[in-house]
Amino acid sequence: MAWDQQSPINLRPSFTSKAPAGYLHLAWGSAIDGFLHHGDHGVEVIFPPTPSKYLELEGKRFLLRQFHLHHPAEHLIDGTLHDAELHVVHQNLDDATFAVVGIPLTVDPNAKESREAAGWVKSFTAARESKTVAIPLKPASWLPVNHDRLYRYEGSLTTEPFTETVSWIVFPEPKAISPALFAAIFGEHPQKARGIQARNRRFIIDLELTISISR
Template sequence: MPYDQQSPINLANPVVTVSAPGALSIHWGTGPLDGIVTKDSHGAKVVFPLDPSRYLSLDGHRFALRSFHFHHPSEHLLNGRQMPLELHIVHQDLSTCALAVLGVFFDLADTGHKKSKAFVEELGKKLAGIEPEAKGKDTIPPIIRVRPSDLLPSEGHAEYFRYEGSLTTEPFTETVSWVVLRHPVRRTQEELSGLVGAFHSEARGIQPLNRRFLLANFDPESAE
């Protein structure tokens, strides 16, 4: 079976469409969550205990919050530009096992952000000394407290790209609905370097769009 809906892609020349009200909504709760910090051959990630009440809704379908990780540099390109970092917040439909991934670019800024700086420092300490998971090795993974909404851009999540794609690591399964936010999170070089050090995971090369449609619910020609 040929793979013809692979990720990542270059986010360029989208079909502009008007999203139905509530097409994308995020329900992660308002308080911080405890995530389990793990490492494997693909890098580090933070995994959340399964809680169906914390989810992303996409066209009326619920996808439960499962985990997040970063890629350095970004996997998706924005009009041919590769960003310093890209966040993937992974959600799963508990009835079909299909995935919805919220992608967020990170870019440079002149000033810092107290919440993200504290998070980066804490995460670095949690990851220090943790070895990649090994079969038969009994380890107790550390816990980190994080509010996922703190990892979103200040402009919010109202404007985004959408397309149907795949996992960007093996087995590259094509069961992923991608939503990539238009606006990046802006952090200082120090903060970005801390995240790269904690989550370093190489980016997969750009894949052809083939016969798919890349959609955007905003006009790319409008001012940022």
């Protein structure tokens, strides 16, 4: 099979549009417990499947499954490669397709970090020494400050088997993280990050929207 919808790509939008109300609904809740370990994607956090933690994209529901990070980032944002990228992975249980939220991260010594992020430093450091660490998370803090704009396109997993079953939702605004958190997550070495793939005939939409979030 010839693949022509691979990820990541250089996100240079084809056009700008306003999303209808209810286009994207995040039901991540105010708090969730994840399990942090070193897996196929480097460090990853697995969530036990919970029907109440999901996102809805254009009315289709995807359950929150896991998140992981890449260093450097995978997607280019209008030609810019950021320091890292957070991927929050959701899956539809009927057809096994994915919706992945991509959030570029940039290291900033002046980053104002939440108390939660300070806890992350401990958890990620601990995960280096033992296999699996429980990590309490406040999902709302994953989003960049301004999340009223996002890029949408159809693509693939960026790790094997590279299946073209991913609806990508990528925020163009990076989220700032402190050097301490960055070091705790990634240690000394870059993690697996796939190179840029051809856009081919796909459209990338720059969407203005109000995300509905239930906490």
